[in-house]
Amino acid sequence: MSWTDERIDQLKAMWERGLTASQIADELGGVSRNAVIGKAHRLGLQSRPSPVKANEVPKKAAPPLRKSATEAEAPKPAAPAQHAAPPPARPAAPAAPTPAPAAAAPAAEAPAAPQPRIISVGPGGFLRQGPGDQQAPIPPAPPRRLVPAKPSPEIAGKTTLLDLTERICKWPMGHPGEPDFHFCGEAVNPGFPYCVEHCGRAYQAQLPRGTRRPPPPLPFGGPRVR
DNA sequence: CCCTGATTCGC
């Protein structure tokens, strides 16, 4: 599997949306988590909250057993005189304990990052935006009332999250949070998370905007091999 | 153990 422009776009989008590398890899298919991370770095996409990065600046004297001591370069400041001069800390680590300016929740955020490309990821990754149909701000918390999850009559007979199995089409119907949100529930197209019909919708190529999408090519035989 | 992202380095 190679990094086509489209896949790179999806990677960027999902990465910025805060999906984990595993999720992204899974969503794209054909690549490993490492591949995603590697690519993200090469692209210059940069570190969001990483578990292994709270601090740590310079400290590479005894790399366990790596094959090379690439950077054993401690820039000797050649500071003569000054006897008893205490190690002036590290020249490059002033007082900036919070290098992550945007470490907020990945959800309700709109940093206004210009993103002209069109991307289209299936409902699993939940991205469907483009210059034309950008998502509304999703602003004020809807005055919806949280209710003690009683089996409302609306979802009676519907496929809920708990009903999902590997053989059940997981295409979402409606939107999460809405009272009648449920899943398609049809038998899946074997090997895919959705039924044949929804596979057709999930994996179609992005049409040029303006084009009315005709009936999806139904006899699904599309891409994505896992 | 599982998960995460970061980094290195042979290809």
Add this chain to the structure above:
DNA sequence: GCGAATCAGG
């Protein structure tokens, strides 16, 4: 450029 192997924190 790519990604497995490795590292390292939660």
